[in-house]
Amino acid sequence: xxxxxxxxxxxxxxxxxxxxxxxxxxxxxxxxxxxxxxxxxxxxxxxxxxxxxxxxxxxxxxxxxxxxxxxxxxxxxxxxxxxxxxxxxxxxxxxxxxxxxxxxxxxxxxxxxxxxxxxxxxxxxxxxxxxxxxxxxxxxxxxxxxxxxxxxxxxxxxxxxxxxxxxxxxxxxxxxxxxxxxxxxxxxxxxxxxxxxxxxxxxxxxxxxxxxxxxxxxxxxxxxxxxxxxxxxxxxxxxxxxxxxxxxxxxxxxxxxxxxxxxxxxxxxxxxxxxxxxxxxxxxxxxxx
Amino acid sequence: xxxxxxxxxxxxxxxxxxxxxxxxxxxxxxxxxxxxxxxxxxxxxxxxxxxxxxxxxxxxxxxxxxxxxxxxxxxxxxxxxxxxxxxxxxxxxxxxxxxxxxxxxxxxxxxxxxxxxxxxxxxxxxxxxxxxxxxxxxxxxxxxxxxxxxxxxxxxxxxxxxxxxxxxxxxxxxxxxxxxxxxxxxxxxxxxxxxxxxxxxxxxxxxxxxxxxxxxxxxxxxxxxxxxxxxxxxxxxxxxxxxxxxxxxxxxxxxxxxxxxxxxxxxxxxxxxxxxxxxxxxxxxxxxxxxxxxxxxxxxxxxxxxxxxxxxx
Numbered sequence: 001x002x003x004x005x006x007x008x009x010x011x012x013x014x015x016x017x018x019x020x021x022x023x024x025x026x027x028x029x030x031x032x033x034x035x036x037x038x039x040x041x042x043x044x045x046x047x048x049x050x051x052x053x054x055x056x057x058x059x060x061x062x063x064x065x066x067x068x069x070x071x072x073x074x075x076x077x078x079x080x081x082x083x084x085x086x087x088x089x090x091x092x093x094x095x096x097x098x099x100x101x102x103x104x105x106x107x108x109x110x111x112x113x114x115x116x117x118x119x120x121x122x123x124x125x126x127x128x129x130x131x132x133x134x135x136x137x138x139x140x141x142x143x144x145x146x147x148x149x150x151x152x153x154x155x156x157x158x159x160x161x162x163x164x165x166x167x168x169x170x171x172x173x174x175x176x177x178x179x180x181x182x183x184x185x186x187x188x189x190x191x192x193x194x195x196x197x198x199x200x201x202x203x204x205x206x207x208x209x210x211x212x213x214x215x216x217x218x219x220x221x222x223x224x225x226x227x228x229x230x231x232x233x234x235x236x237x238x239x240x241x242x243x244x245x246x247x248x249x250x251x252x253x254x255x256x257x258x259x260x261x262x263x264x265x266x267x268x269x270x271x272x273x274x275x276x277x278x279x280x281x282x283x284x285x286x287x288x289x
Numbered sequence: 290x291x292x293x294x295x296x297x298x299x300x301x302x303x304x305x306x307x308x309x310x311x312x313x314x315x316x317x318x319x320x321x322x323x324x325x326x327x328x329x330x331x332x333x334x335x336x337x338x339x340x341x342x343x344x345x346x347x348x349x350x351x352x353x354x355x356x357x358x359x360x361x362x363x364x365x366x367x368x369x370x371x372x373x374x375x376x377x378x379x380x381x382x383x384x385x386x387x388x389x390x391x392x393x394x395x396x397x398x399x400x401x402x403x404x405x406x407x408x409x410x411x412x413x414x415x416x417x418x419x420x421x422x423x424x425x426x427x428x429x430x431x432x433x434x435x436x437x438x439x440x441x442x443x444x445x446x447x448x449x450x451x452x453x454x455x456x457x458x459x460x461x462x463x464x465x466x467x468x469x470x471x472x473x474x475x476x477x478x479x480x481x482x483x484x485x486x487x488x489x490x491x492x493x494x495x496x497x498x499x500x501x502x503x504x505x506x507x508x509x510x511x512x513x514x515x516x517x518x519x520x521x522x523x524x525x526x527x528x529x530x531x532x533x534x535x536x537x538x539x540x541x542x543x544x545x546x547x548x549x550x551x552x553x554x555x556x557x558x559x560x561x562x563x564x565x566x567x568x569x570x571x572x573x574x575x576x577x578x579x580x581x582x583x584x585x586x587x588x589x590x591x592x593x594x595x596x597x598x599x600x601x602x
Contacts, residue, residue: 020497021403024400024403024406026399027395027397031400032419032423035422042433092328093328096321100324106325116585116588116589119518120581121525121526121581122527123555124580126559127574131337152330156331185316185317185320185321212427213430216428216527216528216531216556219556220559245429246429246528246531246532250532257437264433267429267430268426
């Protein structure tokens with residue numbers, strides 16, 4: 001006996017649906033496996049170059065001798081300064097927008113503005129840094145100019161994450177503070193901010209891992225590509241990990257490409273480390289709260 | 290006057306007034322002002338960007354006529370025979386961005402449909418952040434992938450592919466922006482109310498017709514917002530194209546040859562030692578201004594679209 005027509009149609013539909021579902025799953029898995037493959041290949045290229053010497057040496061015209069010490073130190077300085085600038089200012093801005101400015105027109109303007117800034121290409125921030133910090137404020141092509149530029153770049157991330165964190169603190173806690181006679185500032189400083197800390201820190205680390213991989217704005221601000229000294233203060237000229245990698249990638253010799261691969265592995269390891277710290281920190285603080 | 294407060298005013302208004310009275314100490318006011326200044330830095334940043342770009346752009350157009358900028362088909366500010374036609378750089382940017390969107394749109398949209406309509410909630414919670422890792426990898430790393438791994442691979446398929454080309458840069462950039470499309474589109478799809486789907490099922494529609502006829506059309510403004518944001522991101526992307534697409538501004542639609550994007554030009558000039566005040570120095574700000582206008586328009590458009598779907602159903 002033949003299958004009735006409507007059941008046949010149902011069967012065909014099922015078949016199509018399963019096919020489409022597979023196609024969609026494929027669209028998720030293919031990019032992920034591609035990335036895994038590329039990183040695997042990268043590791044193979046880097047394997048021969050990564051050792052303690054690589055981490056401790058200065059760049060050299062001979063690829064096999066070159067190392068990333070100045071770039072690594074430069075990146076650490078840069079990230080330290082950027083965090084020191086962007087974190088307090090960003091959190092303060094978030095506190096204003098969430099706790100004080102609530103419905104004011106100014107707050108609304110600032111909010112749209114931040115959303116817009118998050119979409120400005122990073123190379124434009126480089127031009128801002130060049131025009132504002134390097135020229136107008138006369139910081140020259142220094143670590144400080146680079147850090148200020150990166151701070152403006154990651155500020156929207158810090159602000160948005162901090163606002164999110166502040167919003168999770170229940171209103172009742174603030175009201176309890178007011179009932180006990182505390183001022184708004186006391187409530188924020190002693191209750192709201194500590195409660196929001198895990199979220200704020202996660203945002204900060206997200207911002208840092210964005211800043212550490214940024215290349216274009218630093219090139220525009222004027223990071224050097226061949227540095228054989230360590231920075232000795234915020235006014236020192238500098239290089240950074242991604243800049244050094246860019247320099248090596250731009251050279252035609254294969255040996256330098258291996259250096260670039262090794263540099264990338266170091267960069268990715270630093271980022272992985274930062275993100276792990278973020279996850280652990282968050283878990284700890286949340287348990288305490 | 291300290292009479293009994295009317296009940297309706299017992300909430301925010303009165304609380305706020307009392308808090309204000311309590312906070313009358315100079316210190317509290319000073320802190321509030323300080324916080325406001327920090328928040329205002331974002332506005333200063335925007336004004337700063339516009340100001341810096343405008344000043345140098347005006348300086349540029351004092352020396353170069355508008356017609357030279359908009360009507361010439363060559364961009365050679367570094368040569369002795371200088372031409373300032375912006376179109377080759379715009380074409381390079383358009384090429385790489387179009388290829389990137391060509392990759393990211395199908396993958397991003399299908400991935401969004403999978404996450405929102407097919408995946409179990411556990412799988413969704415695992416796969417969505419996994420996809421977002423793609424956008425977290427620094428662009429310099431993607432640049433390396435494009436130049437060192439993808440271009441040679443493509444050369445095996447397309448023998449006359451140049452070592453620098455817009456194809457490889459575009460494809461790799463496409464992979465990078467997949468999560469921009471997938472995440473935001475998924476948000477839009479996921480926020481389509483279940484009752485709409487159930488209505489379609491009740492009318493006898495299967496899963497596929499429901500997705501195609503009900504869910505996707507309902508989410509279309511959110512999806513469009515994500516795509517526009519992705520285009521804006523592709524236009525502004527710098528390191529991948531600077532490394533893998535080349536540094537030869539040319540007006541072409543051939544994806545196999547080296548081109549130069551607006552962003553790559555800014556990097557190229559910045560790598561050299563261009564003295565302040567020269568015409569070469571000013572060109573990077575003019576190109577930057579063009580780039581800023583393009584991305585700003587798209588971001589604003591995308592923001593409007595998103596507002597529309599966030600308004601709800």
